Amino acid sequence: MALHDEKLVISDISTGYSGRKIIENLSLPAILPGQVVSLIGPNAAGKTTLLRSLAGLQQAHGSVQLGHRELLSLPLADHARHVTYMPQSLPQRVALSVLEAVIGAVRASPVSDSLESDQAVLERAMDVIERVGIGHLAMSGLDSLSGGQRQLASLAQALVRSPQVLLLDEPISALDLHYQLRVMKLVRDLAREMGMIILMVLHDLTIAARWSDRIVVLSGGKVAADGPPAEAVTDRVLADVYRVSGRVSPQNAGLHIDIDDILPL
Structure with a gap:
Protein backbone atom coordinates (compact mmCIF):
# COMPACT_ATOMS: atom_id res chain seq x y z
CA MET A 1 0.00 0.00 0.00
CA ALA A 2 1.30 3.43 -0.95
CA LEU A 3 2.28 6.00 1.66
CA HIS A 4 0.42 9.25 1.02
CA ASP A 5 2.05 12.63 1.58
CA GLU A 6 -0.29 15.37 0.29
CA LYS A 7 -2.26 17.74 2.50
CA LEU A 8 -5.94 18.65 2.06
CA VAL A 9 -7.00 22.31 2.03
CA ILE A 10 -10.70 23.30 2.10
CA SER A 11 -11.44 26.91 1.18
CA ASP A 12 -14.70 28.90 0.92
CA ILE A 13 -16.97 25.89 0.36
CA SER A 14 -20.63 26.71 -0.23
CA THR A 15 -23.34 24.19 -1.03
CA GLY A 16 -26.97 23.34 -0.37
CA TYR A 17 -30.13 21.73 -1.65
CA SER A 18 -33.09 23.08 -3.64
CA GLY A 19 -31.83 26.63 -3.52
CA ARG A 20 -31.24 26.55 0.25
CA LYS A 21 -27.70 27.09 1.50
CA ILE A 22 -26.55 24.46 4.01
CA ILE A 23 -22.87 25.45 4.09
CA GLU A 24 -21.59 28.89 3.18
CA ASN A 25 -17.97 30.00 2.79
CA LEU A 26 -16.58 27.24 4.99
CA SER A 27 -12.79 27.01 5.23
CA LEU A 28 -10.48 24.79 7.26
CA PRO A 29 -6.74 24.99 7.86
CA ALA A 30 -4.74 22.33 6.03
CA ILE A 31 -5.38 18.73 7.09
CA LEU A 32 -2.10 16.85 7.03
CA PRO A 33 -1.35 13.29 5.91
CA GLY A 34 -1.89 10.86 8.77
CA GLN A 35 -4.40 13.05 10.59
CA VAL A 36 -7.80 11.92 11.86
CA VAL A 37 -10.33 14.75 11.96
CA SER A 38 -13.78 14.33 13.49
CA LEU A 39 -16.74 16.48 12.46
CA ILE A 40 -19.17 16.96 15.31
CA GLY A 41 -22.19 19.16 15.87
CA PRO A 42 -25.97 19.01 16.27
CA ASN A 43 -28.37 17.57 13.72
CA ALA A 44 -28.60 19.56 10.46
CA ALA A 45 -25.28 21.29 11.16
CA GLY A 46 -23.97 20.38 7.68
CA LYS A 47 -21.68 17.47 8.58
CA THR A 48 -22.92 14.94 6.02
CA THR A 49 -23.37 17.67 3.41
CA LEU A 50 -19.72 18.63 3.83
CA LEU A 51 -18.57 15.01 3.44
CA ARG A 52 -20.68 14.56 0.30
CA SER A 53 -19.22 17.74 -1.15
CA LEU A 54 -15.67 16.54 -0.47
CA ALA A 55 -16.58 13.20 -2.06
CA GLY A 56 -17.74 14.90 -5.26
CA LEU A 57 -21.33 13.70 -4.74
CA GLN A 58 -22.77 17.11 -3.89
CA GLN A 59 -22.23 20.15 -6.12
CA ALA A 60 -20.25 22.79 -4.28
CA HIS A 61 -18.49 26.07 -4.97
CA GLY A 62 -15.10 26.96 -3.58
CA SER A 63 -11.86 25.01 -3.51
CA VAL A 64 -10.82 21.57 -2.23
CA GLN A 65 -7.14 21.01 -2.95
CA LEU A 66 -5.34 17.74 -2.40
CA GLY A 67 -1.71 18.51 -3.02
CA HIS A 68 -1.68 20.29 -6.38
CA ARG A 69 -5.08 18.90 -7.50
CA GLU A 70 -8.32 20.85 -7.39
CA LEU A 71 -10.74 18.07 -6.53
CA LEU A 72 -13.93 20.00 -7.29
CA SER A 73 -12.95 20.34 -10.94
CA LEU A 74 -12.20 16.63 -11.45
CA PRO A 75 -14.63 14.22 -13.13
CA LEU A 76 -16.14 11.86 -10.56
CA ALA A 77 -14.07 8.88 -11.77
CA ASP A 78 -10.83 10.84 -11.33
CA HIS A 79 -12.05 12.21 -8.01
CA ALA A 80 -12.60 8.64 -6.79
CA ARG A 81 -8.94 7.83 -7.43
CA HIS A 82 -8.08 9.93 -4.39
CA VAL A 83 -11.18 10.03 -2.17
CA THR A 84 -13.37 7.21 -0.79
CA TYR A 85 -16.69 7.90 0.93
CA MET A 86 -18.54 5.54 3.28
CA PRO A 87 -22.13 6.78 3.73
CA GLN A 88 -24.22 6.33 6.83
CA SER A 89 -26.98 4.47 4.94
CA LEU A 90 -25.79 1.15 3.53
CA ARG A 161 -9.11 0.84 -1.49
CA SER A 162 -6.25 2.64 0.33
CA PRO A 163 -7.47 6.15 -0.55
CA GLN A 164 -5.55 9.34 0.14
CA VAL A 165 -8.68 10.76 1.77
CA LEU A 166 -11.23 8.57 3.55
CA LEU A 167 -14.61 10.09 4.46
CA LEU A 168 -16.68 8.17 7.03
CA ASP A 169 -20.23 9.20 7.92
CA GLU A 170 -21.03 7.87 11.41
CA PRO A 171 -18.94 4.70 10.96
CA ILE A 172 -19.63 3.39 14.49
CA SER A 173 -23.31 4.30 14.91
CA ALA A 174 -24.54 0.68 14.80
CA LEU A 175 -21.65 -0.90 16.74
CA ASP A 176 -21.32 -2.07 20.32
CA LEU A 177 -18.63 -0.57 22.55
CA HIS A 178 -15.98 -3.20 21.73
CA TYR A 179 -16.28 -2.66 17.99
CA GLN A 180 -16.58 1.12 18.34
CA LEU A 181 -13.18 1.21 20.01
CA ARG A 182 -11.73 -1.40 17.66
CA VAL A 183 -12.77 0.60 14.60
CA MET A 184 -11.50 3.88 16.01
CA LYS A 185 -8.10 2.36 16.82
CA LEU A 186 -7.88 0.74 13.39
CA VAL A 187 -8.78 3.98 11.62
CA ARG A 188 -6.15 5.91 13.57
CA ASP A 189 -3.50 3.21 13.04
CA LEU A 190 -4.10 3.10 9.27
CA ALA A 191 -3.97 6.87 9.04
CA ARG A 192 -0.56 6.78 10.67
CA GLU A 193 0.73 3.80 8.68
CA MET A 194 -0.33 5.08 5.25
CA GLY A 195 -0.38 8.85 5.63
CA MET A 196 -4.12 8.68 4.96
CA ILE A 197 -6.30 11.70 5.75
CA ILE A 198 -9.48 10.63 7.53
CA LEU A 199 -12.51 12.83 8.12
CA MET A 200 -15.42 11.28 9.97
CA VAL A 201 -18.75 12.36 11.35
CA LEU A 202 -19.22 11.32 14.97
CA HIS A 203 -21.84 12.09 17.62
CA ASP A 204 -20.06 10.74 20.71
CA LEU A 205 -17.88 13.63 21.89
CA THR A 206 -15.76 11.52 24.24
CA ILE A 207 -14.89 9.00 21.51
CA ALA A 208 -14.13 11.83 19.09
CA ALA A 209 -11.85 13.46 21.67
CA ARG A 210 -10.01 10.23 22.45
CA TRP A 211 -9.21 9.16 18.90
CA SER A 212 -8.98 12.38 16.85
CA ASP A 213 -6.05 14.67 16.14
CA ARG A 214 -8.46 17.50 15.42
CA ILE A 215 -12.12 18.16 16.02
CA VAL A 216 -14.18 20.48 13.83
CA VAL A 217 -17.43 21.62 15.43
CA LEU A 218 -20.09 22.60 12.90
CA SER A 219 -23.19 24.62 13.71
CA GLY A 220 -25.59 26.04 11.15
CA GLY A 221 -23.23 25.21 8.29
CA LYS A 222 -20.35 27.17 9.83
CA VAL A 223 -17.26 26.28 11.84
CA ALA A 224 -17.97 26.95 15.51
CA ALA A 225 -14.62 25.55 16.71
CA ASP A 226 -11.61 23.78 15.24
CA GLY A 227 -8.49 22.43 16.86
CA PRO A 228 -7.11 19.73 19.13
CA PRO A 229 -9.89 18.09 21.16
CA ALA A 230 -9.23 20.07 24.35
CA GLU A 231 -9.42 23.34 22.43
CA ALA A 232 -12.43 22.48 20.25
CA VAL A 233 -14.70 20.88 22.87
CA THR A 234 -15.23 23.35 25.70
CA ASP A 235 -17.87 24.40 28.19
CA ARG A 236 -18.80 27.26 25.86
CA VAL A 237 -19.19 24.92 22.85
CA LEU A 238 -21.50 22.70 24.91
CA ALA A 239 -23.66 25.72 25.73
CA ASP A 240 -23.55 27.60 22.42
CA VAL A 241 -23.70 24.67 20.00
CA TYR A 242 -25.41 21.83 21.88
CA ARG A 243 -27.52 23.97 24.24
CA VAL A 244 -26.48 22.09 27.38
CA SER A 245 -24.61 23.27 30.44
CA GLY A 246 -21.67 21.19 31.55
CA ARG A 247 -17.98 20.97 32.28
CA VAL A 248 -15.20 19.60 30.10
CA SER A 249 -12.00 18.42 31.76
CA PRO A 250 -8.92 16.71 30.29
CA GLN A 251 -8.17 13.03 30.86
CA ASN A 252 -5.18 10.91 29.91
CA ALA A 253 -7.07 9.40 26.95
CA GLY A 254 -9.23 12.33 25.92
CA LEU A 255 -11.82 14.44 27.71
CA HIS A 256 -14.33 13.92 30.48
CA ILE A 257 -17.66 15.67 30.00
CA ASP A 258 -20.14 16.27 32.81
CA ILE A 259 -23.58 17.48 31.70
CA ASP A 260 -25.60 19.47 34.24
CA ASP A 261 -28.73 20.51 32.40
CA ILE A 262 -30.29 21.35 29.04
CA LEU A 263 -30.60 24.98 27.98
CA PRO A 264 -33.45 26.67 26.09
CA LEU A 265 -33.14 26.46 22.30
Missing part, protein backbone atom coordinates in the same frame (compact mmCIF):
# COMPACT_ATOMS: atom_id res chain seq x y z
CA PRO A 91 -27.35 -1.17 0.92
CA GLN A 92 -29.75 -3.67 2.50
CA ARG A 93 -29.91 -6.41 -0.14
CA VAL A 94 -26.63 -7.42 -1.77
CA ALA A 95 -26.15 -11.01 -2.98
CA LEU A 96 -22.42 -11.21 -2.19
CA SER A 97 -20.37 -12.59 0.64
CA VAL A 98 -18.27 -10.21 2.72
CA LEU A 99 -15.11 -11.54 1.08
CA GLU A 100 -16.54 -11.16 -2.43
CA ALA A 101 -17.61 -7.59 -1.68
CA VAL A 102 -14.16 -6.62 -0.37
CA ILE A 103 -12.40 -8.31 -3.30
CA GLY A 104 -14.77 -6.42 -5.60
CA ALA A 105 -13.76 -3.18 -3.91
CA VAL A 106 -10.10 -3.96 -4.63
CA ARG A 107 -10.79 -4.76 -8.29
CA ALA A 108 -13.09 -1.73 -8.74
CA SER A 109 -10.66 0.70 -7.15
CA PRO A 110 -9.47 3.32 -9.67
CA VAL A 111 -5.92 2.79 -8.41
CA SER A 112 -6.07 -1.01 -8.54
CA ASP A 113 -3.10 -2.78 -10.08
CA SER A 114 -4.51 -4.88 -12.93
CA LEU A 115 -1.40 -7.08 -12.75
CA GLU A 116 -1.99 -7.99 -9.09
CA SER A 117 -2.56 -11.73 -8.85
CA ASP A 118 -5.82 -13.23 -7.61
CA GLN A 119 -3.94 -14.63 -4.61
CA ALA A 120 -2.49 -11.21 -3.76
CA VAL A 121 -5.95 -9.62 -3.98
CA LEU A 122 -7.40 -12.36 -1.78
CA GLU A 123 -4.69 -11.88 0.84
CA ARG A 124 -5.14 -8.11 0.78
CA ALA A 125 -8.90 -8.45 1.22
CA MET A 126 -8.60 -10.98 4.05
CA ASP A 127 -6.00 -8.84 5.85
CA VAL A 128 -8.41 -5.90 6.00
CA ILE A 129 -11.36 -8.13 6.95
CA GLU A 130 -9.34 -9.62 9.81
CA ARG A 131 -8.15 -6.20 11.00
CA VAL A 132 -11.73 -4.91 11.10
CA GLY A 133 -12.58 -7.96 13.22
CA ILE A 134 -14.98 -9.85 10.97
CA GLY A 135 -12.81 -12.69 9.69
CA HIS A 136 -15.43 -15.13 10.98
CA LEU A 137 -17.97 -13.48 8.65
CA ALA A 138 -15.85 -13.58 5.48
CA MET A 139 -18.04 -16.18 3.77
CA SER A 140 -21.34 -14.82 5.12
CA GLY A 141 -23.74 -13.09 2.76
CA LEU A 142 -24.06 -9.35 3.22
CA ASP A 143 -27.84 -9.69 3.22
CA SER A 144 -27.64 -12.01 6.25
CA LEU A 145 -25.69 -9.59 8.45
CA SER A 146 -26.93 -7.33 11.21
CA GLY A 147 -26.75 -3.58 10.77
CA GLY A 148 -23.53 -3.39 12.76
CA GLN A 149 -21.93 -6.24 10.83
CA ARG A 150 -22.85 -4.58 7.52
CA GLN A 151 -21.26 -1.39 8.79
CA LEU A 152 -18.02 -3.26 9.48
CA ALA A 153 -18.11 -4.92 6.05
CA SER A 154 -18.64 -1.54 4.41
CA LEU A 155 -15.68 -0.14 6.35
CA ALA A 156 -13.51 -3.02 5.10
CA GLN A 157 -14.56 -2.18 1.52
CA ALA A 158 -13.56 1.44 2.05
CA LEU A 159 -10.25 0.71 3.75
CA VAL A 160 -9.07 -1.86 1.21
Whole structure:
Protein backbone atom coordinates (compact mmCIF):
# COMPACT_ATOMS: atom_id res chain seq x y z
CA MET A 1 0.00 0.00 0.00
CA ALA A 2 1.30 3.43 -0.95
CA LEU A 3 2.28 6.00 1.66
CA HIS A 4 0.42 9.25 1.02
CA ASP A 5 2.05 12.63 1.58
CA GLU A 6 -0.29 15.37 0.29
CA LYS A 7 -2.26 17.74 2.50
CA LEU A 8 -5.94 18.65 2.06
CA VAL A 9 -7.00 22.31 2.03
CA ILE A 10 -10.70 23.30 2.10
CA SER A 11 -11.44 26.91 1.18
CA ASP A 12 -14.70 28.90 0.92
CA ILE A 13 -16.97 25.89 0.36
CA SER A 14 -20.63 26.71 -0.23
CA THR A 15 -23.34 24.19 -1.03
CA GLY A 16 -26.97 23.34 -0.37
CA TYR A 17 -30.13 21.73 -1.65
CA SER A 18 -33.09 23.08 -3.64
CA GLY A 19 -31.83 26.63 -3.52
CA ARG A 20 -31.24 26.55 0.25
CA LYS A 21 -27.70 27.09 1.50
CA ILE A 22 -26.55 24.46 4.01
CA ILE A 23 -22.87 25.45 4.09
CA GLU A 24 -21.59 28.89 3.18
CA ASN A 25 -17.97 30.00 2.79
CA LEU A 26 -16.58 27.24 4.99
CA SER A 27 -12.79 27.01 5.23
CA LEU A 28 -10.48 24.79 7.26
CA PRO A 29 -6.74 24.99 7.86
CA ALA A 30 -4.74 22.33 6.03
CA ILE A 31 -5.38 18.73 7.09
CA LEU A 32 -2.10 16.85 7.03
CA PRO A 33 -1.35 13.29 5.91
CA GLY A 34 -1.89 10.86 8.77
CA GLN A 35 -4.40 13.05 10.59
CA VAL A 36 -7.80 11.92 11.86
CA VAL A 37 -10.33 14.75 11.96
CA SER A 38 -13.78 14.33 13.49
CA LEU A 39 -16.74 16.48 12.46
CA ILE A 40 -19.17 16.96 15.31
CA GLY A 41 -22.19 19.16 15.87
CA PRO A 42 -25.97 19.01 16.27
CA ASN A 43 -28.37 17.57 13.72
CA ALA A 44 -28.60 19.56 10.46
CA ALA A 45 -25.28 21.29 11.16
CA GLY A 46 -23.97 20.38 7.68
CA LYS A 47 -21.68 17.47 8.58
CA THR A 48 -22.92 14.94 6.02
CA THR A 49 -23.37 17.67 3.41
CA LEU A 50 -19.72 18.63 3.83
CA LEU A 51 -18.57 15.01 3.44
CA ARG A 52 -20.68 14.56 0.30
CA SER A 53 -19.22 17.74 -1.15
CA LEU A 54 -15.67 16.54 -0.47
CA ALA A 55 -16.58 13.20 -2.06
CA GLY A 56 -17.74 14.90 -5.26
CA LEU A 57 -21.33 13.70 -4.74
CA GLN A 58 -22.77 17.11 -3.89
CA GLN A 59 -22.23 20.15 -6.12
CA ALA A 60 -20.25 22.79 -4.28
CA HIS A 61 -18.49 26.07 -4.97
CA GLY A 62 -15.10 26.96 -3.58
CA SER A 63 -11.86 25.01 -3.51
CA VAL A 64 -10.82 21.57 -2.23
CA GLN A 65 -7.14 21.01 -2.95
CA LEU A 66 -5.34 17.74 -2.40
CA GLY A 67 -1.71 18.51 -3.02
CA HIS A 68 -1.68 20.29 -6.38
CA ARG A 69 -5.08 18.90 -7.50
CA GLU A 70 -8.32 20.85 -7.39
CA LEU A 71 -10.74 18.07 -6.53
CA LEU A 72 -13.93 20.00 -7.29
CA SER A 73 -12.95 20.34 -10.94
CA LEU A 74 -12.20 16.63 -11.45
CA PRO A 75 -14.63 14.22 -13.13
CA LEU A 76 -16.14 11.86 -10.56
CA ALA A 77 -14.07 8.88 -11.77
CA ASP A 78 -10.83 10.84 -11.33
CA HIS A 79 -12.05 12.21 -8.01
CA ALA A 80 -12.60 8.64 -6.79
CA ARG A 81 -8.94 7.83 -7.43
CA HIS A 82 -8.08 9.93 -4.39
CA VAL A 83 -11.18 10.03 -2.17
CA THR A 84 -13.37 7.21 -0.79
CA TYR A 85 -16.69 7.90 0.93
CA MET A 86 -18.54 5.54 3.28
CA PRO A 87 -22.13 6.78 3.73
CA GLN A 88 -24.22 6.33 6.83
CA SER A 89 -26.98 4.47 4.94
CA LEU A 90 -25.79 1.15 3.53
CA PRO A 91 -27.35 -1.17 0.92
CA GLN A 92 -29.75 -3.67 2.50
CA ARG A 93 -29.91 -6.41 -0.14
CA VAL A 94 -26.63 -7.42 -1.77
CA ALA A 95 -26.15 -11.01 -2.98
CA LEU A 96 -22.42 -11.21 -2.19
CA SER A 97 -20.37 -12.59 0.64
CA VAL A 98 -18.27 -10.21 2.72
CA LEU A 99 -15.11 -11.54 1.08
CA GLU A 100 -16.54 -11.16 -2.43
CA ALA A 101 -17.61 -7.59 -1.68
CA VAL A 102 -14.16 -6.62 -0.37
CA ILE A 103 -12.40 -8.31 -3.30
CA GLY A 104 -14.77 -6.42 -5.60
CA ALA A 105 -13.76 -3.18 -3.91
CA VAL A 106 -10.10 -3.96 -4.63
CA ARG A 107 -10.79 -4.76 -8.29
CA ALA A 108 -13.09 -1.73 -8.74
CA SER A 109 -10.66 0.70 -7.15
CA PRO A 110 -9.47 3.32 -9.67
CA VAL A 111 -5.92 2.79 -8.41
CA SER A 112 -6.07 -1.01 -8.54
CA ASP A 113 -3.10 -2.78 -10.08
CA SER A 114 -4.51 -4.88 -12.93
CA LEU A 115 -1.40 -7.08 -12.75
CA GLU A 116 -1.99 -7.99 -9.09
CA SER A 117 -2.56 -11.73 -8.85
CA ASP A 118 -5.82 -13.23 -7.61
CA GLN A 119 -3.94 -14.63 -4.61
CA ALA A 120 -2.49 -11.21 -3.76
CA VAL A 121 -5.95 -9.62 -3.98
CA LEU A 122 -7.40 -12.36 -1.78
CA GLU A 123 -4.69 -11.88 0.84
CA ARG A 124 -5.14 -8.11 0.78
CA ALA A 125 -8.90 -8.45 1.22
CA MET A 126 -8.60 -10.98 4.05
CA ASP A 127 -6.00 -8.84 5.85
CA VAL A 128 -8.41 -5.90 6.00
CA ILE A 129 -11.36 -8.13 6.95
CA GLU A 130 -9.34 -9.62 9.81
CA ARG A 131 -8.15 -6.20 11.00
CA VAL A 132 -11.73 -4.91 11.10
CA GLY A 133 -12.58 -7.96 13.22
CA ILE A 134 -14.98 -9.85 10.97
CA GLY A 135 -12.81 -12.69 9.69
CA HIS A 136 -15.43 -15.13 10.98
CA LEU A 137 -17.97 -13.48 8.65
CA ALA A 138 -15.85 -13.58 5.48
CA MET A 139 -18.04 -16.18 3.77
CA SER A 140 -21.34 -14.82 5.12
CA GLY A 141 -23.74 -13.09 2.76
CA LEU A 142 -24.06 -9.35 3.22
CA ASP A 143 -27.84 -9.69 3.22
CA SER A 144 -27.64 -12.01 6.25
CA LEU A 145 -25.69 -9.59 8.45
CA SER A 146 -26.93 -7.33 11.21
CA GLY A 147 -26.75 -3.58 10.77
CA GLY A 148 -23.53 -3.39 12.76
CA GLN A 149 -21.93 -6.24 10.83
CA ARG A 150 -22.85 -4.58 7.52
CA GLN A 151 -21.26 -1.39 8.79
CA LEU A 152 -18.02 -3.26 9.48
CA ALA A 153 -18.11 -4.92 6.05
CA SER A 154 -18.64 -1.54 4.41
CA LEU A 155 -15.68 -0.14 6.35
CA ALA A 156 -13.51 -3.02 5.10
CA GLN A 157 -14.56 -2.18 1.52
CA ALA A 158 -13.56 1.44 2.05
CA LEU A 159 -10.25 0.71 3.75
CA VAL A 160 -9.07 -1.86 1.21
CA ARG A 161 -9.11 0.84 -1.49
CA SER A 162 -6.25 2.64 0.33
CA PRO A 163 -7.47 6.15 -0.55
CA GLN A 164 -5.55 9.34 0.14
CA VAL A 165 -8.68 10.76 1.77
CA LEU A 166 -11.23 8.57 3.55
CA LEU A 167 -14.61 10.09 4.46
CA LEU A 168 -16.68 8.17 7.03
CA ASP A 169 -20.23 9.20 7.92
CA GLU A 170 -21.03 7.87 11.41
CA PRO A 171 -18.94 4.70 10.96
CA ILE A 172 -19.63 3.39 14.49
CA SER A 173 -23.31 4.30 14.91
CA ALA A 174 -24.54 0.68 14.80
CA LEU A 175 -21.65 -0.90 16.74
CA ASP A 176 -21.32 -2.07 20.32
CA LEU A 177 -18.63 -0.57 22.55
CA HIS A 178 -15.98 -3.20 21.73
CA TYR A 179 -16.28 -2.66 17.99
CA GLN A 180 -16.58 1.12 18.34
CA LEU A 181 -13.18 1.21 20.01
CA ARG A 182 -11.73 -1.40 17.66
CA VAL A 183 -12.77 0.60 14.60
CA MET A 184 -11.50 3.88 16.01
CA LYS A 185 -8.10 2.36 16.82
CA LEU A 186 -7.88 0.74 13.39
CA VAL A 187 -8.78 3.98 11.62
CA ARG A 188 -6.15 5.91 13.57
CA ASP A 189 -3.50 3.21 13.04
CA LEU A 190 -4.10 3.10 9.27
CA ALA A 191 -3.97 6.87 9.04
CA ARG A 192 -0.56 6.78 10.67
CA GLU A 193 0.73 3.80 8.68
CA MET A 194 -0.33 5.08 5.25
CA GLY A 195 -0.38 8.85 5.63
CA MET A 196 -4.12 8.68 4.96
CA ILE A 197 -6.30 11.70 5.75
CA ILE A 198 -9.48 10.63 7.53
CA LEU A 199 -12.51 12.83 8.12
CA MET A 200 -15.42 11.28 9.97
CA VAL A 201 -18.75 12.36 11.35
CA LEU A 202 -19.22 11.32 14.97
CA HIS A 203 -21.84 12.09 17.62
CA ASP A 204 -20.06 10.74 20.71
CA LEU A 205 -17.88 13.63 21.89
CA THR A 206 -15.76 11.52 24.24
CA ILE A 207 -14.89 9.00 21.51
CA ALA A 208 -14.13 11.83 19.09
CA ALA A 209 -11.85 13.46 21.67
CA ARG A 210 -10.01 10.23 22.45
CA TRP A 211 -9.21 9.16 18.90
CA SER A 212 -8.98 12.38 16.85
CA ASP A 213 -6.05 14.67 16.14
CA ARG A 214 -8.46 17.50 15.42
CA ILE A 215 -12.12 18.16 16.02
CA VAL A 216 -14.18 20.48 13.83
CA VAL A 217 -17.43 21.62 15.43
CA LEU A 218 -20.09 22.60 12.90
CA SER A 219 -23.19 24.62 13.71
CA GLY A 220 -25.59 26.04 11.15
CA GLY A 221 -23.23 25.21 8.29
CA LYS A 222 -20.35 27.17 9.83
CA VAL A 223 -17.26 26.28 11.84
CA ALA A 224 -17.97 26.95 15.51
CA ALA A 225 -14.62 25.55 16.71
CA ASP A 226 -11.61 23.78 15.24
CA GLY A 227 -8.49 22.43 16.86
CA PRO A 228 -7.11 19.73 19.13
CA PRO A 229 -9.89 18.09 21.16
CA ALA A 230 -9.23 20.07 24.35
CA GLU A 231 -9.42 23.34 22.43
CA ALA A 232 -12.43 22.48 20.25
CA VAL A 233 -14.70 20.88 22.87
CA THR A 234 -15.23 23.35 25.70
CA ASP A 235 -17.87 24.40 28.19
CA ARG A 236 -18.80 27.26 25.86
CA VAL A 237 -19.19 24.92 22.85
CA LEU A 238 -21.50 22.70 24.91
CA ALA A 239 -23.66 25.72 25.73
CA ASP A 240 -23.55 27.60 22.42
CA VAL A 241 -23.70 24.67 20.00
CA TYR A 242 -25.41 21.83 21.88
CA ARG A 243 -27.52 23.97 24.24
CA VAL A 244 -26.48 22.09 27.38
CA SER A 245 -24.61 23.27 30.44
CA GLY A 246 -21.67 21.19 31.55
CA ARG A 247 -17.98 20.97 32.28
CA VAL A 248 -15.20 19.60 30.10
CA SER A 249 -12.00 18.42 31.76
CA PRO A 250 -8.92 16.71 30.29
CA GLN A 251 -8.17 13.03 30.86
CA ASN A 252 -5.18 10.91 29.91
CA ALA A 253 -7.07 9.40 26.95
CA GLY A 254 -9.23 12.33 25.92
CA LEU A 255 -11.82 14.44 27.71
CA HIS A 256 -14.33 13.92 30.48
CA ILE A 257 -17.66 15.67 30.00
CA ASP A 258 -20.14 16.27 32.81
CA ILE A 259 -23.58 17.48 31.70
CA ASP A 260 -25.60 19.47 34.24
CA ASP A 261 -28.73 20.51 32.40
CA ILE A 262 -30.29 21.35 29.04
CA LEU A 263 -30.60 24.98 27.98
CA PRO A 264 -33.45 26.67 26.09
CA LEU A 265 -33.14 26.46 22.30
